Amino acid sequence: MMIDFGKLVMAGQAALMAIWLRDRGTERPTMLSELFAAAEEWRQSGKRLDLGRALAQVDPSLVDPRTGLPRENLFGSYRELLGIHFLQDIIDQLKPLSETQGAIALASMLGLEPWYVFATVYPRRVRREKQDPTDLDVPELVIQWVGNWALGLQMIDVAGQVVLPEYIARAVTAEPVVWPALLALRERIPHPLLIDEPDRTDFIAAVEQWDRGIDEMVFVIERASFAWVERYGEPPRSFARIRSGRPWRPWHYPDTFDPADGVLPQLLRAAVGLMNGWGERPPALLSAAKTLEIWEGSRTALGPLVESSYARTVARVLGIEWVLRPSRTSQSGPDDLLWRLIVLEAILRESAGAVRALVIEPQAWLAEYEDVWDEFDERMKQFFRIASQGG
Numbered sequence: 001m002m003i004d005f006g007k008l009v010m011a012g013q014a015a016l017m018a019i020w021l022r023d024r025g026t027e028r029p030t031m032l033s034e035l036f037a038a039a040e041e042w043r044q045s046g047k048r049l050d051l052g053r054a055l056a057q058v059d060p061s062l063v064d065p066r067t068g069l070p071r072e073n074l075f076g077s078y079r080e081l082l083g084i085h086f087l088q089d090i091i092d093q094l095k096p097l098s099e100t101q102g103a104i105a106l107a108s109m110l111g112l113e114p115w116y117v118f119a120t121v122y123p124r125r126v127r128r129e130k131q132d133p134t135d136l137d138v139p140e141l142v143i144q145w146v147g148n149w150a151l152g153l154q155m156i157d158v159a160g161q162v163v164l165p166e167y168i169a170r171a172v173t174a175e176p177v178v179w180p181a182l183l184a185l186r187e188r189i190p191h192p193l194l195i196d197e198p199d200r201t202d203f204i205a206a207v208e209q210w211d212r213g214i215d216e217m218v219f220v221i222e223r224a225s226f227a228w229v230e231r232y233g234e235p236p237r238s239f240a241r242i243r244s245g246r247p248w249r250p251w252h253y254p255d256t257f258d259p260a261d262g263v264l265p266q267l268l269r270a271a272v273g274l275m276n277g278w279g280e281r282p283p284a285l286l287s288a289a290k291t292l293e294i295w296e297g298s299r300t301a302l303g304p305l306v307e308s309s310y311a312r313t314v315a316r317v318l319g320i321e322w323v324l325r326p327s328r329t330s331q332s333g334p335d336d337l338l339w340r341l342i343v344l345e346a347i348l349r350e351s352a353g354a355v356r357a358l359v360i361e362p363q364a365w366l367a368e369y370e371d372v373w374d375e376f377d378e379r380m381k382q383f384f385r386i387a388s389q390g391g
Contacts, residue, residue, distance in 0.1 A: 013148065013151060013152045013155070013376070013380050014151075014152045014153075014154075014155035014156040015380075015383050016152075016376055016379035016380050016383060017106060017152040017153075017156055017376070018032070018156050031100075031101050031102045031105065032102060034100050034101060034102060035097070035100050035101075035102035035103065035156065036156070038096045038097040038099075038100045038103075039097050039153070039154075039156055041096060041097075042094060042095070042096065042097040042154070043154075047093065047094075049090075049093055049094065049150055049151070049154045050068055050093065051068070051069060051090075051147060051150070052064075052067075052068040052069050052070055053068075053089060053093065054078075054082050054085060054086050054088075054089035054090075054126075055070055055077060055078065055081065055082065056068075057089075057126050057127075058081050058082070058126060058127045059081075062077060062081075075140040075143045075144055076140065078140075078143045079137075079138055079139070079140050079143055080128075081127050081128060082127060082128060083128045083135065083136065083137065083138040084115065084118060084119050084122055084128075084135070084136060084138055085119075085124075085125055085126065085127060085128065086138075086143060086146065087115055087116065087119040087138075087142075087146050088119045088120075088122070088124055090146060090147075090150045091116070091119060091120065093150075094150060094153055094154065097153055097154070098150075098153060101179070103153055104116060104179070104180075104183070105179075106149065106152075106153075107149060108180075109372060110145055110149060110369060110372060110373070111145070111357075111365060111366055111368065111369030111372070112142065112145055112146060112149060113180060114353060114354040114357035114358050114365075115138065115142055115146070115357070115358070117180055117182050117183050117191070117354065118136070118191060118193065118354065118358060120183060120186065121182070121183075121186050121191045121194065122134070122191075122194070134193055134194055134200075136193070136358050136359065139362050139363060139366060141366050142362075142366070145373070178265065178268040178269045178271075178272040178273070179264065179265065179268055180350050181268060181271075181272060181343060181346040181347050181350055182347060182350055182351065182354070184268070184272045184276075185272060185275060185276070185343070185347070188275065188317055189314055189317055189347055190313065191351075191354070192204075192310055192351040192354065192355055193354070193355065193358060193359070195310060195313070199308075199309045199310055199313070202308055202309050202310070203305075203308045203309070203310040203351070203355065204355055204359060204360070205304075206304035206305050206307065206308040206310075207304075207305070207351075207352045207355040207356060207360065208360060209303070209304040210302070210303055210304050210305050210352060211303070212352065214301045218297040218298060218300070218301045219297075219298045219301060219345060219349075220291075220294055220295060220298045220338070220341050220342055220345045221267065221342055221345055221346060221349075223286075223294045224267060224285055224286070224294075224338060224342055225263045225264075225267060227285040227286055228263050228266060228267060228285060229263060231283070231285065232266075267342060268342070268343075268346065270282035270283070270339055271339040271340070271342040271343045271346075272343065274336055274339050274340070275318065275340075275343060282336060282338075282339045284335075284338075285338060286338050288335070288337060291337050291338045291341065292337070295323060295341055298341075298345055299323075299324075302345070302348055302349075305348045305349075305351075305352055306324060306348065310348075310351070311324060311344075311348060312324060314344055314347050314348070315344055318340045318343055318344055319334065319340065320334070320337065320340045320341065320344065323337075323341065323344075
């Protein structure tokens with residue numbers, strides 16, 4: 001039996017991504033169902049992934065008309081001429097698949113989430129404008145990983161139907177996009193790199209000054225998570241989390257910011273839902289006095305981030321600008337203060353991570369995720385060996 005090794009490699013990558021999502025998403029099976037349903041919709045629409053489309057829009061002579069791929073160095077051309085616009089084009093080509101919670105979660109697991117969010121909120125253009133300080137320089141490694149992410153996504157439904165048939169039968173439950181918070185509230189909360197000067201420079205400087213190695217238990221999100229668990233019980237942990245012996249934790253996220261975690265979706269769904277007016281009243285987890293007490297510790301831990309003009313902008317949009325003032329504890333504040341503080345803290349911490357990933361230390365950021373790619377490669381090799389033996 002002849003084997004199409006090109007398709008097998010792509011299916012292999014998709015399979016390992018599906019397995020990875022299954023292991024990490026045990027508490028949220030609808031994430032996979034949504035992913036497979038969107039993949040089926042994308043495939044039935046007759047679309048196909050064209051990795052050279054964005055480059056051809058800049059200059060058709062740069063793309064081989066037969067293969068649809070760049071004539072020169074693939075990653076170098078994309079980085080020089082397109083940058084973040086390449087990711088925008090990929091997201092657009094793969095809609096609705098690329099906009100599912102599973103796709104976004106996968107991007108985060110691979111260290112691509114800051115680029116994904118920025119590409120989603122950044123104004124669409126055909127090519128880079130190097131004179132624009134917000135048109136960021138994207139590392140070649142990001143371009144490469146985005147290509148792998150896209151190839152895996154376009155085939156994940158094929159491999160998933162073979163490897164994970166039990167998930168296909170599950171009903172898809174639509175959930176509001178609440179993670180990352182910047183993406184969920186993009187119409188109201190500006191991205192820290194898209195605000196005007198000097199506020200943008202001010203926040204970048206604040207991130208450089210911020211010590212992210214602080215004990216996370218002083219933050220609002222962690223304390224609220226414990227309050228949620230105390231009331232509703234401890235959520236089950238996925239097999240991958242148990243096996244690893246350590247939480248999945250990108251630099252800019254607390255442990256509870258794992259998209260496969262049982263607490264985070266509930267916290268952010270309630271908090272973001274409150275901001276977006278979904279009509280669901282969030283539960284009263286903590287008293288106003290206790291919330292303010294916890295916020296004092298969080299405010300101190302956030303340090304320069306809270307003192308920035310960007311923090312004041314976010315707090316003003318959330319209607320709690322008073323919590324940043326010296327006399328904040330003397331004001332009673334709204335009854336839903338806890339949930340507004342969760343959003344404020346989440347956006348500041350998420351934004352700090354985005355600034356580090358996109359501007360301050362992108363290479364160091366990517367290095368933090370190389371072990372994830374190594375594991376992906378190993379899983380793909382195993383799948384390839386098994387499939388070859390079976391053929």
